[in-house]
Amino acid sequence: MPEGRIVKALAGFYYVKENGNSEVFQCRGRGNFRKKKVNPLVGDWVEFESSNITDGYILDVKERKNELVRPPIANIDQAILVFSATEPDFSPLLLDRFLVHIEANDILPVICVSKMDLVQETKDFAEIQTYIDSYKKLGYEVIPTSTKTDESLEMFYPLFKDKATVFAGQSGVGKSSLLNAINPELMLETNEISSHLGRGKHTTRHVELIPFGNGLVADTPGFSSLDFMNIEAEDLSMYFPEMNERRGECKFRVCSHTSEPKCAVKQGVEEGAIPKFRYEHYVNFLQEIKDQKRRY
Ligand SMILES: Nc1nc2c(ncn2[C@@H]2O[C@H](COP(=O)(O)OP(=O)(O)OP(=O)(O)O)[C@@H](O)[C@H]2O)c(=O)[nH]1
Ligand SMILES: [Mg+2]
Ligand SMILES: [Zn+2]
Structure with missing residues (x-):
């Protein structure tokens, strides 16, 4: 066969x-x-x-080596998480949600902050730069981009070799535009074209793996929500690398890093080694997972 x-x-x-x-x-x-x-x-x-x-x-x-529900794709090596600096607003909360899923599936994440040209001279620029620096400090590769100025596009070229890479992120962040900018031969449909047809969001409608720079890339339809159905509360902190690093340093062997005394994670937050916003997202997701379990 x-x-x-x-x-x-x-x-x-x-x-x-x-x-x-x-x-x-x-x-x-x-x-x-x-x-x-x-x-x-x-x-x-x-x-x-x-x-x-x-x-x-x-x-x-x-x-399968791994599988994602959103976007629906299997056996992926790397995910480029595209988050726009604006239009739609930059959302570290949604980014951390994505990162948890990517880490849980053993996929290499790359963070791309798109549409940087739109914030260059605005009051939001410094805030976005601070987030970019935080994620870099955590060890993530972060690539700020703009398809209008070709900013940082060359940083993508070596990333695709021998890998299956998926582009993921909300609708309208510029996933297809970015792929076209990296490789104009792709000619993927983007919102410029579809807005003439009177269509709003969700320009890309299906997932497709395309040969690209000695590897494969997949453009995917955007989506904005992602639940934690496949994630256990006890495992959640493993998917935050800066918390995972401190495993075993908490007083209690099983520590939720919330109300327990002598918790190395909470200490890390106090000392500034763990960004406060990341810890807040962790607590937020943990509660969501517990609530989910109660409902089912
Ligand atoms: N100013 C600016 N606009 C951009 C940039 N990248 C994309 N856009 C615009 O953002 C809009 C949406 O881009 P798409 O590439 O269609 O977005 P997408 O993420 O593929 O969206 P879906 O296919 O619906 O998931 C288009 O009007 C693009 O021109 C950028 O770097 N700068
Ligand atoms: Mg698209
Ligand atoms: Zn702890």
Whole structure:
């Protein structure tokens, strides 16, 4: 049976690129997938039955290295989290939500702060710069960009090599624009074009893996909410690297880093080693996870 990778999912079809060549086959999922709750994702490695006359069939989905629900994609190495400096407003709360999911899935995160040209001479510039510095200090790679001035675009070139990279972030932050700016040959649809058609948000409608700089990249539709259904309260602090670093230094072996005495995380916040906003987001997410558990 031929094997390959799903590179696109659209309207009930999966497009499978065969291993070892560049041929892509239009396939449907096997009939019993629904009953067995198999939900093929872009990025999946699959076994399929091909046909040049009719649609092919995906027969088997191989075990995944990781999977994201939003955007729906599997077997990803790296995520470029695109957050605009403005339009929509920069949201460290949403960024930290994304980061938790990315860390929990063992995906390498890169933070991109887009539309920097729009804040250059505004009162928000200093605040955004402070956030950028905080994330850098935590060890994250942060790339401020502008498609209007080509700012920092060259920093992306080496990142894609030998990796499957997903671009993720809210609708309208400029994911597709950024990919086009990095590689104009992509000609992805962006909001400039769709606004003429009277469409508002959500210009990108499907996930697709595209060959790019010796790797693969996926542009994805924007989304703005992300729940913590797959995350356990006890694990949450592991996904904040600056808290994870202090594991084992708290007085209690199992410490939620909230009301316990002699907590190394709370001490880190007091000393300024852990940014206050990150700790506040942690407490906020922890409560959300506990509330979720109570409801289900
Ligand atoms: N000034 C400025 N505008 C930008 C920049 N990047 C993107 N934009 C604008 O932001 C709008 C949205 O860009 P898109 O690339 O369509 O955004 P997207 O993240 O792909 O959105 P979805 O596909 O809906 O998820 C467009 O009007 C772009 O021109 C930038 O660096 N500077
Ligand atoms: Mg888009
Ligand atoms: Zn603690």
